Amino acid sequence: MxxxxxxxxxxxxxxxxxxxxxxxxxxxxxxxxxxxxxxxxxxxxxxxxxxxxxxxxxxxxxxxxxxxxxxxxxxxxxxxxxxxxxxxxxxxxxxxxxxxxxxxxxxxxxAGERLAWFAITEPDAGSDAAALSTRAERLPGGAYRLTGRKSYITNASHGDFGVVLATVAPDFGARGVTAFLVEREDGYRTTDRPHLPVRAVTCCDVEFDGTVVPAGNVLGTVGRGLSLAMRAVNAGRLNVSAGCTGIAQAALEAAADHAKTRHQFGRPLAGFQLVQQLVVDIATRAHAARQVYQSAARMLDAGIDARAECSMAKYFCSEAANATATSAVQVFGAAGLMEGNVAERLFRDAREATIPEGTSQMQILQIGKALLGVSALR
Ligand SMILES: Cc1cc2nc3c(=O)[nH]c(=O)nc-3n(C[C@H](O)[C@H](O)[C@H](O)COP(=O)(O)OP(=O)(O)OC[C@H]3O[C@@H](n4cnc5c(N)ncnc54)[C@H](O)[C@@H]3O)c2cc1C
Structure with missing residues (x-):
C-alpha cells in the first residue's frame, strides 16, 4: 500500500x-x-x-x-x-x-535553467567502459585539455554542460579515469545521429579537440571518476526499470482498449482466447516488473545494499518492456506498425531499454558475480 x-x-x-x-x-x-x-x-x-x-x-x-x-x-x-x-x-x-x-x-x-548530459561511451568503449581513451592532459596552471570522442550521448546537442569521463593517465586503466564538468563555452562539437527509439531526444557524437576545462571543473577526485559514475549508473538502473514498467503498463492499456473496440468475425478481438492470451501475458509481465523494481526501491529505502536487485530489476523490466510492446503490436495487427500508433512507439522505445546503463548481458554478469562470487569479465 x-x-x-x-x-x-x-x-x-x-x-x-x-x-x-x-x-x-x-x-x-x-x-x-x-x-x-x-x-x-x-x-x-x-x-x-x-x-x-x-x-x-x-x-x-x-x-x-x-x-x-x-x-x-x-x-x-x-x-x-x-x-x-x-x-x-x-x-x-x-x-x-x-x-x-x-x-x-x-x-x-x-531550477530547469541548465540542461545536462553524461558521457562515458566511446566508439571503442561501450560495455567495457574502463577502456575509454578520451585524454585529459594536465596543463601548467592546473587546467585540463580534453581530446577524444564520445558516442550515443543523450541530449548533448541540447545541453548546457555535461559530465565527461576522460583519462588523466592512460597507463593506469580505470584508476586514471576522472570526471569533468564541461560547459558549452569550453568548446566541443556535437553531431546528432538519427536513431530508432526515443525520437524526441538527441543521440550524439561529441568531439573534444583540445577543449580546455578549468581545474575547478574536476568532479570528485582525480582518478576516481569511474567508480563515481558507476555509483550513479547503478542508481539509474532502478529508474530505467520503473520506466520500463511504465512502457509495459501503457502496452497493456493500449492493447486492452484495442481488443475491446476492434471487431473481426463479428465480435470484439477481446472475445478470442488467443488475443486474451496476448493481453494477459502483457498484464502479468507488467505486474511482475512492478513488484521487482518496487522491491529493490524499498530495499534501498531501508538502507540495504541492493546492487544485485537493481541489476535484476533492470534486466527483468527492460526485457518485459520489449516482450509486452511486441505483444501490443500483435494485438493491433498492421495498425500497430504504423507511425503514430501508440504500440509502434512503445515497440521502438522499449527496444532501447536493454542497451544503455548496462546491457542485459552486463546485468546478467553482475548478478552472476554477486551470486557466485566469480567475475566472468576480468
Ligand atoms: C538511445 C541510447 C542512448 C544512450 N545514451 C548514452 C549516454 O547518454 N551516455 C553514454 O555514455 N552512453 C549512452 N549510450 C551508450 C550505451 O551506454 C552503450 O550503448 C552501452 O553501454 C553498450 O555499449 P555498446 O553499444 O558499445 O555495445 P558493446 O559493448 O559493443 O556490446 C555489443 C553486444 O555485445 C554484448 N557484450 C559485450 N561484452 C560482453 C561480454 N563480456 N559478455 C557478454 N556479452 C557482451 C553486449 O551485451 C551487446 O549485446 C546510449 C545508447 C543508446 C542506444
Whole structure:
C-alpha cells in the first residue's frame, strides 16, 4: 500500500503527463523535445525528487522517485530518458560536487535553467567502459585539455554542460579515469545521429579537440571518476526499470482498449482466447516488473545494499518492456506498425531499454558475480 502523500504525488504526475500527451505525435515526427515542459516536470518531482533537500531537491524516497519514473515511461520514452539523464547528472553533483560546483551546475539544473548530459561511451568503449581513451592532459596552471570522442550521448546537442569521463593517465586503466564538468563555452562539437527509439531526444557524437576545462571543473577526485559514475549508473538502473514498467503498463492499456473496440468475425478481438492470451501475458509481465523494481526501491529505502536487485530489476523490466510492446503490436495487427500508433512507439522505445546503463548481458554478469562470487569479465 502506498501512503497518501505518495498517491497524491503519482496522481499529480499522471494528470500532468496525460495532459501533455497530445504533444507527442508532432514531437516524435519532428524529433524535437518540448523543452517548455521541463520546469513543470521538475516542479512535480522529476529529477529534484532524487536530490536531498539540503542540495535544493525534494528528498523523495527511492520508491517515490521510481513511481514517478514509471509514470514517465507510461507516458513517453523521451520524457523518461530525459528525466533519467538529468537525474543521473544531478545525483553525481549532489554526491561529489563542491559547494561552488553545486551553485554553478546543480542548482540551475534543478531550477530547469541548465540542461545536462553524461558521457562515458566511446566508439571503442561501450560495455567495457574502463577502456575509454578520451585524454585529459594536465596543463601548467592546473587546467585540463580534453581530446577524444564520445558516442550515443543523450541530449548533448541540447545541453548546457555535461559530465565527461576522460583519462588523466592512460597507463593506469580505470584508476586514471576522472570526471569533468564541461560547459558549452569550453568548446566541443556535437553531431546528432538519427536513431530508432526515443525520437524526441538527441543521440550524439561529441568531439573534444583540445577543449580546455578549468581545474575547478574536476568532479570528485582525480582518478576516481569511474567508480563515481558507476555509483550513479547503478542508481539509474532502478529508474530505467520503473520506466520500463511504465512502457509495459501503457502496452497493456493500449492493447486492452484495442481488443475491446476492434471487431473481426463479428465480435470484439477481446472475445478470442488467443488475443486474451496476448493481453494477459502483457498484464502479468507488467505486474511482475512492478513488484521487482518496487522491491529493490524499498530495499534501498531501508538502507540495504541492493546492487544485485537493481541489476535484476533492470534486466527483468527492460526485457518485459520489449516482450509486452511486441505483444501490443500483435494485438493491433498492421495498425500497430504504423507511425503514430501508440504500440509502434512503445515497440521502438522499449527496444532501447536493454542497451544503455548496462546491457542485459552486463546485468546478467553482475548478478552472476554477486551470486557466485566469480567475475566472468576480468
Ligand atoms: C538511445 C541510447 C542512448 C544512450 N545514451 C548514452 C549516454 O547518454 N551516455 C553514454 O555514455 N552512453 C549512452 N549510450 C551508450 C550505451 O551506454 C552503450 O550503448 C552501452 O553501454 C553498450 O555499449 P555498446 O553499444 O558499445 O555495445 P558493446 O559493448 O559493443 O556490446 C555489443 C553486444 O555485445 C554484448 N557484450 C559485450 N561484452 C560482453 C561480454 N563480456 N559478455 C557478454 N556479452 C557482451 C553486449 O551485451 C551487446 O549485446 C546510449 C545508447 C543508446 C542506444
Amino acid at each position: 502506498l501512503d497518501e502523500e505518495t498517491v497524491t504525488l503519482v496522481q499529480r504526475a499522471r494528470t500532468y503527463l496525460d495532459g501533455i500527451a497530445p504533444l507527442i505525435p508532432a514531437a516524435e515526427r519532428d524529433r524535437t523535445f518540448p523543452m517548455e515542459i521541463v520546469p513543470e516536470l521538475l516542479d512535480i518531482g522529476f529529477v529534484r525528487g532524487a536530490i536531498p533537500v539540503s542540495d535544493g531537491g525534494l528528498g523523495l524516497s527511492h520508491l517515490q522517485s521510481t513511481l514517478l519514473m514509471e509514470e514517465a515511461g507510461r507516458c513517453w520514452g523521451s520524457i523518461r530518458t530525459t528525466a533519467n539523464i538529468l537525474t543521473l547528472v544531478a545525483e553525481l553533483l549532489a554526491d561529489a560536487g563542491t559547494e561552488e560546483q553545486k551553485d554553478r551546475f546543480l542548482r540551475p539544473l534543478l
